[in-house]
Amino acid sequence: MVLGDPRSGPGGRRREATDLYATVLEVIKRYHGAARVTRISYGAGMPVDRLRTLLERLVALGLAHVEEQDGRPLYDLTARGQEFLDTYWKMRAYVEVLGPIGRDVRRGAQP
Amino acid sequence: MTEQRVPRGAKVRLGAVEGDLRLETGVRVEVEERLRVAGEIRCDGRAEFVGPVECERLRVDDGDVMIRGDLQVHREISARDSALEITGGLQAGRVDVDRRLNVAGPAVAEEVEVGGALRGGASLTADRVAVGGRLSVAGKLTARSVEAGGAIDAGTVDLESLEVGGAAEVGGGAIRTSIEAGGRFRATGPLLFGTLEVGGVAELGAGSTGDRVEVGGKFSADGDLTFATLEVGGIGSVRGDATGGTVTIGGRFEVRGSLRLQGKAEIGGSISVGEAVDGDSLEVGGHLEARRAVFRGTAEIGGQVTTREGLKAARIQLGRRARAAGPLVGGEVRVDDRGHVEDVYGDSVELGDRVEARRVQGRRVRLGDRVSVDEVLYTESLESGDDVSVRTPARKVDRLEPFPL
Numbered sequence: 024m025v026l027g028d029p030r031s032g033p034g035g036r037r038r039e040a041t042d043l044y045a046t047v048l049e050v051i052k053r054y055h056g057a058a059r060v061t062r063i064s065y066g067a068g069m070p071v072d073r074l075r076t077l078l079e080r081l082v083a084l085g086l087a088h089v090e091e092q093d094g095r096p097l098y099d100l101t102a103r104g105q106e107f108l109d110t111y112w113k114m115r116a117y118v119e120v121l122g123p124i125g126r127d128v129r130r131g132a133q134p
Numbered sequence: 135m136t137e138q139r140v141p142r143g144a145k146v147r148l149g150a151v152e153g154d155l156r157l158e159t160g161v162r163v164e165v166e167e168r169l170r171v172a173g174e175i176r177c178d179g180r181a182e183f184v185g186p187v188e189c190e191r192l193r194v195d196d197g198d199v200m201i202r203g204d205l206q207v208h209r210e211i212s213a214r215d216s217a218l219e220i221t222g223g224l225q226a227g228r229v230d231v232d233r234r235l236n237v238a239g240p241a242v243a244e245e246v247e248v249g250g251a252l253r254g255g256a257s258l259t260a261d262r263v264a265v266g267g268r269l270s271v272a273g274k275l276t277a278r279s280v281e282a283g284g285a286i287d288a289g290t291v292d293l294e295s296l297e298v299g300g301a302a303e304v305g306g307g308a309i310r311t312s313i314e315a316g317g318r319f320r321a322t323g324p325l326l327f328g329t330l331e332v333g334g335v336a337e338l339g340a341g342s343t344g345d346r347v348e349v350g351g352k353f354s355a356d357g358d359l360t361f362a363t364l365e366v367g368g369i370g371s372v373r374g375d376a377t378g379g380t381v382t383i384g385g386r387f388e389v390r391g392s393l394r395l396q397g398k399a400e401i402g403g404s405i406s407v408g409e410a411v412d413g414d415s416l417e418v419g420g421h422l423e424a425r426r427a428v429f430r431g432t433a434e435i436g437g438q439v440t441t442r443e444g445l446k447a448a449r450i451q452l453g454r455r456a457r458a459a460g461p462l463v464g465g466e467v468r469v470d471d472r473g474h475v476e477d478v479y480g481d482s483v484e485l486g487d488r489v490e491a492r493r494v495q496g497r498r499v500r501l502g503d504r505v506s507v508d509e510v511l512y513t514e515s516l517e518s519g520d521d522v523s524v525r526t527p528a529r530k531v532d533r534l535e536p537f538p539l
Contacts, residue, residue, distance in 0.1 A: 049299025049316060050266045050283035061215060065233050065250030066266020066283045108299075112316045112333025113367070116351030119334050120368030120385065 043069075044086070045111045047077055048104050051087055056099040063098065135173050142179075155189070157181045159197055177216075186222065194218065204239065223256070240273070258288075275304075290323070306339050340374060358391070375409075393424075404437075416447070428539060446539040450480075463537050471502070479537040487519065495534050 038046075050066035051058045060078070064071045078098060081087040086104035089096045100108075136153035140146050140161045148155075149166035151173075159179020163169065171189035180197035188206040194213040204222035211218070213231040223239030229246045238255040246252065249266045257273035265282040275288040283299045290307040297314045306323025313319060313327055317334045324341035329348070336349045340357020346365075347353065353366040358374035365382045375391035385403040395413030399405065404421035411424045415431035422435050426443035433447035441460035450464040458475040467480035471487045478485075483496035487503045494501075499512045503519035510516065510528035518528075 045316075046284070046299075052299065053264055053266060053281050053283045053297075061232060062249040062266055068250070068267060068284075108316065109333070113350050115317060116334045116349075116367055119351040 041111060043067075043077060044081060045108060047074070047081065048086060048100055048108055051098050051104075052100045052108070054098075056090075056097065058098040059095060060098075137173075165203065217250075274307075398431075426539065444539050454486075461538050463539050467496075479534075495537070497534075499528075 046067045047063060047069070050063050053066070054062065060071060060074060063078070064074050067074065078087065078089070081104070082089050085101055086107050088099045088101050090099070137156055138151050138153065139156045140158065142158035143160040145162045145164070147164040147166060148169050151171040154173035154176065155171045156176045157163070157178065162182045163184065165183060165185025165187065167185070169183065169185060169187045173189070174191040174193060175187070175189045177194045177197060177199050179195070180199065182200045182202070184202045186203035187201055190207070191209050192207050192211045194216040196215045198217045198219070199213070201220045201222070205220045205224050205226070207226040210228045211226050211230065213233070215232050217234035218231050219236045221238045224237045224241040224243065226243040229235070229243045232249045234250045235248045236253045240256045241254055242259045244261050246260045246263045251268045252265045252270070254271040254273070257276070258271045259276040261278050263269065263277050263280045267282070267284040269280070269282040269286045271288040274290050274292065276292045278294045280286065280293055280295070281297045285300045286296065286298045286302040287304070289305045291304045291309060292307050293309045295312045296302060296309050299316045301318040302315050303320040303322070304325070306321050306325050308326040309328070310326070311328045313330045315332045318336070319330065319332045320337040321339050321342065323339040325338055325344070327342070327344040329346040330336060330344055331348045332350065334351045336347070336353045338355045338359065340355070342355060343360040345362045347361050347363065348365045350367045352369045353364070354371045354373070355376070356373055359372050359376050361378040363380050364370065364378060367384045369386045370383045371388040373390045376389045377394045379395065380397035381387065381395060381399040383401045387401050387405045389407045392409035393407045393411040393413070397413065398415045398417070399413055401418045403419060405418055405423070407424035407427070410426045410428070412428040414429065416422070416427070416429050416433040418435045418437070420437040421440070422438070422445070423440045425441065427433070427441055427445045429447040431447065432449040432451065433445060434451045435456060436453040437456060439445050439452070439458040439460065439462070444461035444463055445458070446463040448464065449466045450462050450468070452458060452469045452473050452475070454470040455472045456470065457473070461477040461479060462475060464480040466482045467478050468484045469475055469478070469486060469489050471489065473486065473489045475489070475491045477493040478491055478495070480496045482498045483494055484500040485491060485494070485502055485505050487505070489502060489505050491505070491507045493509045494507055495511045497512065497514045499510060499515070500517040501507065501519060501522050504521045505519065506523045508525045510524055511531050511534060512528065513531060513534060516528055516530070
């Protein structure tokens with residue numbers, strides 16, 4: 024997985040819920056209001072059943088918006104979703120700059 | 135228009151079809167020289183074509199389609215819940231694939247939209263390319279706009295805009311209007327660009343030129359860099375000469391060559407320049423290090439200045455307990471309390487309480503309480519606080535030797 028891709032956690036760690044949310048929101052963003060579930064599933068590399076649960080949560084939190092069109096749900100990113108992405112990437116930038124905690128720092132932190 | 139149907143699992147040999155061609159799932163088509171279908175090819179499930187294919191439209195539903203040869207579609211390719219693999223080149227109008235598109239040869243289309251991943255083994259040329267997941271092009275990528283939710287990697291690029299959710303790596307080229315990357319952007323060769331906005335890390339090849347750079351975490355250029363504005367939240371480094379308008383860095387900024395700015399440099403932490411730095415003004419929270427530093431306006435340093443030839447500015451302000459190694463040359467020089475400096479030259483020199491200095495030369499000199507100086511030369515006025523120590527008695531002279539720098 025490419026470093027910087029939300030589908031890998033910062034520093035190569037196992038991806039957490041925030042990484043999954045960011046992955047899905049970034050894919051939704053590319054469709055400019057017309058993101059279908061299958062398309063998001065292929066883009067985010069996530070099975071549809073698992074994705075549906077995640078999408079429900081994103082909509083409930085106001086990070087994504089859903090609208091029915093011809094009986095099919097289409098997803099869009101909300102302003103709050105964009106705010107989440109901005110914060111997520113900013114935080115990952117801080118993690119990148121600070122780097123992993125070295126042995127000396129850990130030792131220094133102990134009494 | 136007539137329709138020729140091929141039943142499920144059949145193996146057929148075809149050369150030309152006057153109307154539409156409809157394939158049930160599991161069909162293998164051996165092509166006689168070139169398969170020319172006047173209308174639409176519709177695949178209801180998986181199919182394989184052995185040889186080059188040409189048609190007006192290609193529609194695939196719920197299946198993987200393999201084309202062992204070139205594919206030319208005059209109008210649209212639509213693949214629902216399907217993947218498409220082409221071992222030759224691709225020419226099409228609009229391409230819309232839900233799952234995956236692999237093209238080994240050169241690909242040319244007006245618009246390409248892929249839900250999952252698009253992999254191009256050679257070049258890709260289109261007006262617009264949008265991929266939900268990953269876009270990978272081994273050769274040149276030419277387009278007006280390119281978007282991907284996950285990641286992009288390409289050889290050289292010739293684009294107007296590039297937008298990626300995660301990471302992008304390109305070989306170099308031109309992205310004339312804007313680059314937006316959530317996580318990481320890397321150009322291994324020289325890049326001509328408009329704006330570059332990256333949340334995490336940006337790395338540019340030597341000889342890159344752009345307008346506005348805004349990076350949340352780390353920024354680096356592998357050689358010379360030209361820009362209008364450079365804003366980095368964390369760390370910035372240029373392994374060559376940097377030439378631009380303004381620089382704002384939250385943490386540390388390193389330039390291996392020289393730094394030439396038309397405007398201001400604001401550095402939260404430290405700035406280190408291997409050669410000379412010049413610009414309009416400078417504000418550094420921590421440390422300034424350079425062979426020489428010259429500013430037309432103000433230079434404010436919170437921590438430490440280290441220069442071999444000196445720091446010159448219309449106004450120099452050193453913070454409390456600041457340190458300076460190398461001469462300070464100003465119109466106006468002010469060193470706050472408890473500072474430690476070497477030689478200071480200025481039209482007006484003011485040293486705060488308990489400042490230690492080696493040599494002070496100025497038209498007007500003002501020394502705070504308990505200042506300690508080796509030598510003071512002045513032409514107009516000297517004001518001293520209490521308990522000032524001057525090793526050689528201060529001397530008023532008619533004129534001073536020319537200042538350095």
